[in-house]
Amino acid sequence: MELLQPTSWHEYELLDSGAGEKLERFGDYVLIRPEPQAIWQKSLDEREWRQLAANRFDRAQKDKYRFQSDVNGGWDPASSMPESWQIHYAHEGLKLTLRLALTSFGHVGLFPEQACNWNFIFENVRAWRQAQPDLTPRVLNLFAYTGAASVVARAAGADVTHVDASRPGLNWANQNMQLNGLSDIRWVYEDALKFVKREVKRGNRYHGLIMDPPPYGRGPTGEKWTLQEKLDELVGLAAQLLHPRPSFFVLSTYAAGLSALVSRNIARAHFPDADLHAGELFLQALTHVLPMGTFLRFSRT
Numbered sequence: 432m433e434l435l436q437p438t439s440w441h442e443y444e445l446l447d448s449g450a451g452e453k454l455e456r457f458g459d460y461v462l463i464r465p466e467p468q469a470i471w472q473k474s475l476d477e478r479e480w481r482q483l484a485a486n487r488f489d490r491a492q493k494d495k496y497r498f499q500s501d502v503n504g505g506w507d508p509a510s511s512m513p514e515s516w517q518i519h520y521a522h523e524g525l526k527l528t529l530r531l532a533l534t535s536f537g538h539v540g541l542f543p544e545q546a547c548n549w550n551f552i553f554e555n556v557r558a559w560r561q562a563q564p565d566l567t568p569r570v571l572n573l574f575a576y577t578g579a580a581s582v583v584a585r586a587a588g589a590d591v592t593h594v595d596a597s598r599p600g601l602n603w604a605n606q607n608m609q610l611n612g613l614s615d616i617r618w619v620y621e622d623a624l625k626f627v628k629r630e631v632k633r634g635n636r637y638h639g640l641i642m643d644p645p646p647y648g649r650g651p652t653g654e655k656w657t658l659q660e661k662l663d664e665l666v667g668l669a670a671q672l673l674h675p676r677p678s679f680f681v682l683s684t685y686a687a688g689l690s691a692l693v694s695r696n697i698a699r700a701h702f703p704d705a706d707l708h709a710g711e712l713f714l715q716a717l718t719h720v721l722p723m724g725t726f727l728r729f730s731r732t
């Protein structure tokens with residue numbers, strides 16, 4: 432089991448965590464957001480948190496602001512923060528600009544720990560292109576959210592298919608693609624499970640497969656499933672879609688409470704020949720190490 436943290440962020444920082452919250456800097460703005468796993472004490476005192484933060488997502492405020500139909504969560508409406516802003520990431524030839532915004536779920540459109548997987552995706556695609564200039568790797572990103580991993584794969588030179596069941600998510604991902612001067616990502620608005628089943632039937636194949644499934648899948652036409660029920664099937668279908676080599680696979684899980692050993696057991700059965708790497712992603716701040724979910728990945732060259 433491995434522990435991975437992103438090491439190339441200059442514009443993102445976890446400053447502190449504790450008492451059910453985290454204090455993070457996203458570019459020019461410091462935010463306070465809920466973090467259910469941070470059940471320890473904060474390192475900095477409450478006054479410092481308040482002084483640093485430009486805004487705070489407070490679950491308790493949900494009721495207070497319920498009269499505002501577009502405010503589902505609890506960002507402080509008195510804050511002078513802009514509606515959206517940008518953050519930059521750079522790592523060995525990879526340069527990314529991503530759009531951030533305060534969403535009603537307390538998200539900002541970015542999971543900073545995923546930078547560990549962005550480096551892996553970029554390095555694999557770039558290395559294949561250098562080794563085989565005739566090969567344009569095909570990458571499939573499932574549950575692709577605001578598209579950071581899609582943009583990374585596209586920037587490295589892959590043909591990218593991005594699948595998500597959220598229209599606003601797809602629009603946001605399109606903006607991220609454009610912000611990076613890229614084009615021609617294939618956008619698919621569909622239940623990811625349904626899409627991969629169809630791709631298997633059609634005999635389509637991919638060189639790279641990325642998936643970050645949520646604990647509960649919700650498709651655009653009423654599909655509902657839990658990760659516990661469907662993860663084995665999803666990984667089995669992924670195995671049928673993946674070229675023998677070169678290929679890579681990246682699976683992340685978060686919030687479902689599953690150990691990385693669960694992902695490894697499932698992947699072991701479907702990819703018996705692969706050199707699997709599994710473990711936890713984390714973010715470091717002061718004295719605390721904040722767990723940010725699991726990864727399982729491999730690359731076959």
Ligand SMILES: C[S@@+](CC[C@H](N)C(=O)[O-])C[C@H]1O[C@@H](n2cnc3c(N)ncnc32)[C@H](O)[C@@H]1O
Binds near residue numbers: 540573594649
């Ligand atoms: C945790 S986010 C993925 C985060 C992303 N990998 C990243 O690092 O930026 C989960 C995404 O899955 C999408 N989703 C949920 N149910 C889905 C389904 N049945 N089919 C496809 N996408 C789904 C949501 O719209 C959301 O964008």
